[in-house]
Amino acid sequence: MNIKVQKEDFVKILSTTVGIANPKAPSPILSNILLQADAGKIIAVGYDLEIGIKTQCPAEVLEKGAVAIPARKIFDIIRELPGKEVEVTVTKSFAINIKAGKAYFKVVGMDPADFPKITEPEPEWTLEIEQSVLKHCLTVTAIAISHDETRYTLNGALVSLKKGFIRFVATDGKRLAMIEKEIGEEKNINFESILPAKTITELLKMLTTDGKMRIMYAKNQMVFQAGETTIISRLIEGKFPSFEQVIPKEEKTKAEVGREEFLSAIKRVSLLTSQESQSIKLDFIKDKILISSRTPNLGEAKEDIDANIEGDDVTIGFNPGYLLDVLKTLGTEKINLSLIQADKPGVIKSGEYVYVVMPMQLN
Numbered sequence: 001m002n003i004k005v006q007k008e009d010f011v012k013i014l015s016t017t018v019g020i021a022n023p024k025a026p027s028p029i030l031s032n033i034l035l036q037a038d039a040g041k042i043i044a045v046g047y048d049l050e051i052g053i054k055t056q057c058p059a060e061v062l063e064k065g066a067v068a069i070p071a072r073k074i075f076d077i078i079r080e081l082p083g084k085e086v087e088v089t090v091t092k093s094f095a096i097n098i099k100a101g102k103a104y105f106k107v108v109g110m111d112p113a114d115f116p117k118i119t120e121p122e123p124e125w126t127l128e129i130e131q132s133v134l135k136h137c138l139t140v141t142a143i144a145i146s147h148d149e150t151r152y153t154l155n156g157a158l159v160s161l162k163k164g165f166i167r168f169v170a171t172d173g174k175r176l177a178m179i180e181k182e183i184g185e186e187k188n189i190n191f192e193s194i195l196p197a198k199t200i201t202e203l204l205k206m207l208t209t210d211g212k213m214r215i216m217y218a219k220n221q222m223v224f225q226a227g228e229t230t231i232i233s234r235l236i237e238g239k240f241p242s243f244e245q246v247i248p249k250e251e252k253t254k255a256e257v258g259r260e261e262f263l264s265a266i267k268r269v270s271l272l273t274s275q276e277s278q279s280i281k282l283d284f285i286k287d288k289i290l291i292s293s294r295t296p297n298l299g300e301a302k303e304d305i306d307a308n309i310e311g312d313d314v315t316i317g318f319n320p321g322y323l324l325d326v327l328k329t330l331g332t333e334k335i336n337l338s339l340i341q342a343d344k345p346g347v348i349k350s351g352e353y354v355y356v357v358m359p360m361q362l363n
Contacts, residue, residue: 001037001063001064001065001066001067001088001089001090002037002061002062002063002065002087002088002089002090003037003042003059003060003061003062003063003087003088003089004059004060004062004085004086004087004088005042005057005058005059005060005085005086005088006057006058006059006084006085006086007078007079007081007083007084007085007086007100008084009057009058009059010042010057010078010086011075011078011079012057013042013044013055013056013057014033014044014071014074014075014078014079015075015205016044016046016053016055016205016206016229017033017044017045017046017053017054017055017071018033018046018071018072018075019046019053019201019202019205020033020046020047020048020051020052020053020071020202021033021046021048021071021072022048023072025048028110029068029110029114029115029116030047030048030049030116031070031071031072032068032069032070032071032109032110032115033045033046033068033069033071033074034046034047034066034067034068034069034112034115035066035067035068035069036065036066036112037059037061037063037064037065037066038061038064039061039064040058040059040060040061041056041057041058041059041061042056042057042059042061043055043056044056045115045118046071047115047116047118049116050196050198050233050234051196051198051199051202051231051232051233051234052118052231052232052233053202053229053230053231053232054118054229054230054232055228055229055230056228057228063089065090066112067090067094067096067109067110067112068094068109068110068111068112068114068115069096069107069109070107070108070109073107074096074098074107077098077105077107078098081098081100081101081103082100082101082102082103083100083101085100086098086099086100087099087100090109094108094109094110094111094112095107095108095109096108096109118232120223120230120232121218121219121221122218123216123217123218123223124217124218124219125189125191125216125217126214126215126216127161127183127189127214127215128212128213128214128215129166129183129212129213129215130211130212130213131207131208131209131210131211131212131213131226132208132209132210133181133183134203134207134213135204135207135208135209136179137166137168137179137181138157138168138200138203138204138207139204139329140177140179140326140329140330140353140355141157141168141169141170141177141178141179142157142170142197142200142201142204143170143177143325143326143329144170144171144172144175144176144177144355145157145170145172145197145200146170146171146172146173147172147197148172151173152236152238153194153236153238153239153240153241154170154171154172154173154240154241155196155197155236156170156194156195156196156197156199156200156236157169157170157194157195157197157200158170158192158193158194158195158240158243159191159192159193159194159195159222160191160192161189161190161191161192162189162190162191164182164183164184165180165181165182165183166180166181166183167179167180167181168180169240169243171241171243171246174319174322174357174358175322175355175356175357175358176243176246176247176354176355176356177326177353177354177355177356178243178247178353178354178355178356179352179353179354180352181352191217192240193217193220193222193235193236194235194236194237194238194240195222195233195235195236196233196234196235196236199222199231199233202231203224203231206224206226206229206231207226208226211226211227212226213225213226214226220234220235220237221233221234221235222235246345246356247347247354247356248338248340248344248345248347248356250340251311251338251339251340251347252311252312252314252339252340252341253284253309253310253311253312253313253314253338253339253340254309254310254311254336254337254338254339255284255289255307255308255309255310255336255337255338255339256307256308256334256335256336256337257289257305257306257307257308257334257335257337258305258306258333258334259327259330259332259333259334259335260333261305261306262289262305262327262335263324263327263328265291265303265305266280266291266320266323266324266327267324268301268303269291269292269293269301269302269303269320270293270320270321270324271301272293272294272295272298272299272300272301273293273295273320274295274298276295276296277293277294277295277296277298278319278320278360279293279317279318279319279320279360279361279362280292280293280317280318280320281293281294281315281316281317281362282315282316282317282318283313283314283315284307284309284313284314284315284316284339285309285313286309286313287306287307287308287309288304288305288306288307288309289304289305289307289309290302290303290304291303291304291305293320314339314341314342315342315362316339316341316342316346316359317342317359317360317361317362318346318357318359318360319357319360322357323357326348326355326357330350330353332350332351335348335349335350336348336349336350337349342359342362343359344359345357345358345359346359
């Protein structure tokens with residue numbers, strides 16, 4: 001194998017696939033990326049047996065071939081190389097020789113025949129969605145995904161397709177995020193499954209605000225295609241919790257508040273919380289929200305912000321991190337917050353987006 005490739009292009013395809021390679025995998029080959037040189041292009045493939053990413057870029061191919069390359073090490077080398085062009089040659093023993101300017105590296109590769117094959121099954125259905133829409137949906141729901149591996153059905157987001165609408169839901173048991181968007185086509189698709197958190201992370205790296213993404217489903221796998229990149233992911237098997245009953249139907253107190261002002265005030269007040277005293281207190285009173293925290297042996301903080309409030313006065317405690325996550329993620333000028341009472345969940349709404357957060361007991 002012998003190729004010459006633009007450094008910028010090479011870095012791009014490596015950065016797209018390097019996140020899939022798993023240095024802790026039981027099989028050493030899974031810490032590698034498969035690099036293939038074909039006519040006029042090089043193809044990079046990352047695969048951890050659950051998620052696969054395949055992408056390509058143009059290259060001058062002097063000799064075709066393939067090699068399994070140590071993903072992170074090669075990526076780190078290529079992005080630090082001088083100049084604009086990189087030359088790579090691979091010997092019969094899979095030694096990888098890298099040249100750029102006056103820099104030279106020789107790295108040990110592995111036999112590409114040992115790299116696991118990715119199968120792309122025949123799709124049962126296909127649809128297209130604006131990348132900007134998918135990116136927004138995944139961004140605002142990913143914050144609520146659970147990282148507790150013992151609750152594996154919560155280690156992803158529920159994806160539902162029904163009557164021309166797509167819905168994403170995620171929960172970690174202490175908060176829930178849901179968004180539903182009309183996609184205006186494929187009204188005959190009726191689908192529901194759980195997309196793994198790792199797939200969502202890789203999709204968010206790949207998605208842009210322009211163009212469309214093609215989504216396909218077959219045999220408990222989803223395939224995502226945009227431009228030169230394809231992601232193939234297994235879906236999480238199991239039943240997602242019945243989340244509808246978690247979303248309060250009642251509202252006794254409603255507040256409209258500036259998102260940036262609310263975010264900044266919570267950031268400041270939460271500086272005087274601790275591991276032992278994590279909650280902040282929110283007092284909803286006429287025309288304002290008083291935000292405060294008090295921690296023994298540390299001190300107290302308070303700040304009030306203007307708000308349009310309807311309904312009963314109420315005092316409630318929240319984990320500030322859960323509020324900050326959603327306020328940082330949303331891009332709207334205003335958000336709506338509704339409450340029932342101190343021991344019931346609070347609800348933040350913005351357009352088609354709903355975020356439910358459990359209260360905390362105040363000290």
